[in-house]
Amino acid sequence: MTRSLIFASLLAAASLPALADVGYPTGFRHWDHVKSMLLNKGHPLYDAVGGLHHLYANPKALAGYKAGRFADGAVIVFDLFEAVDKDNAVSEGARKAVLVMAKDSRKFRATDGWGYQVFDPKTGKGSLDAKAQADCHACHRAQKDKDFVFSAWRE
Amino acid sequence: MTRSLIFASLLAAASLPALADVGYPTGFRHWDHVKSMLLNKGHPLYDAVGGLHHLYANPKALAGYKAGRFADGAVIVFDLFEAVDKDNAVSEGARKAVLVMAKDSRKFRATDGWGYQVFDPKTGKGSLDAKAQADCHACHRAQKDKDFVFSAWRE
Numbered sequence: 001m002t003r004s005l006i007f008a009s010l011l012a013a014a015s016l017p018a019l020a021d022v023g024y025p026t027g028f029r030h031w032d033h034v035k036s037m038l039l040n041k042g043h044p045l046y047d048a049v050g051g052l053h054h055l056y057a058n059p060k061a062l063a064g065y066k067a068g069r070f071a072d073g074a075v076i077v078f079d080l081f082e083a084v085d086k087d088n089a090v091s092e093g094a095r096k097a098v099l100v101m102a103k104d105s106r107k108f109r110a111t112d113g114w115g116y117q118v119f120d121p122k123t124g125k126g127s128l129d130a131k132a133q134a135d136c137h138a139c140h141r142a143q144k145d146k147d148f149v150f151s152a153w154r155e
Numbered sequence: 156m157t158r159s160l161i162f163a164s165l166l167a168a169a170s171l172p173a174l175a176d177v178g179y180p181t182g183f184r185h186w187d188h189v190k191s192m193l194l195n196k197g198h199p200l201y202d203a204v205g206g207l208h209h210l211y212a213n214p215k216a217l218a219g220y221k222a223g224r225f226a227d228g229a230v231i232v233f234d235l236f237e238a239v240d241k242d243n244a245v246s247e248g249a250r251k252a253v254l255v256m257a258k259d260s261r262k263f264r265a266t267d268g269w270g271y272q273v274f275d276p277k278t279g280k281g282s283l284d285a286k287a288q289a290d291c292h293a294c295h296r297a298q299k300d301k302d303f304v305f306s307a308w309r310e
Contacts, residue, residue: 029188036207036209037247038193043244088195088196088197089192091192092192154247
């Protein structure tokens with residue numbers, strides 16, 4: 001690799017680390033519960049996020065749902081559990097993952113202001129690299145009219 | 156009916172109205188979300204509370220879950236929705252009812268300190284009479300060791 005290529009690679013890398021910088025959403029269990037959904041086998045997203053999930057919004061995200069536009073600092077959590085289907089009841093099993101989307105229009109400019117991360121519930125560590133984060137946003141782009149958010153607040 | 160019997164009936168009634176006095180849990184959508192569960196057809200409670208439900212706790216109830224004992228003023232809400240099962244996903248349909256259990260050791264002394272009510276989500280009016288409220292507690296009595304509460308807080 002030539003020096004100029006190495007330099008180009010470093011530059012490219014330097015433009016990406018902000019994407020990885022979504023922090024673990026400490027305290028989210030006390031945020032507002034937006035809604036829940038169960039994804040069963042056969043759903044297109046089952047392999048990625050199958051099970052029972054709950055969405056939580058911090059105060060800025062709650063305001064964002066109502067305004068239709070999310071301010072910097074808004075964070076939405078997708079809290080995912082194993083679905084335990086037994087005796088005609090589906091209840092929560094072990095937590096599978098904690099998914100986050102966080103708004104920072106400067107840090108996440110390349111993805112319309114949204115950063116994404118998937119945290120391991122045991123270690124609290126994120127597993128998404130820049131490529132995977134961009135993949136998240138590729139799907140969320142379909143929701144451009146709702147500031148790239150799929151869920152909606154209901155009373 | 157003799158006068159003494161009428162009087163006895165009035166006295167009995169006078170000891171009951173407190174049971175009906177569980178207020179609508181205004182603002183509960185911003186309380187802590189405890190857990191959720193889906194009850195499908197075939198579940199023993201399906202006719203009564205079938206569908207997807209979420210449990211919410213006010214601050215005193217949250218403290219109660221952690222302490223194993225609930226102080227007066229603790230309120231737990233069971234927010235019940237139609238379960239819409241489509242394309243391998245179960246999502247929330249219309250709200251069916253808002254069920255409440257509220258702790259007041261004086262008012263609800265006859266039912267170990269817990270008052271119960273089921274509110275119509277459209278009118279905000281309760282539908283349970285004293286007999287039905289006592290029926291609620293007859294079942295909750297099985298949880299005496301947990302201060303008569305079935306659900307548990309999880310982080």
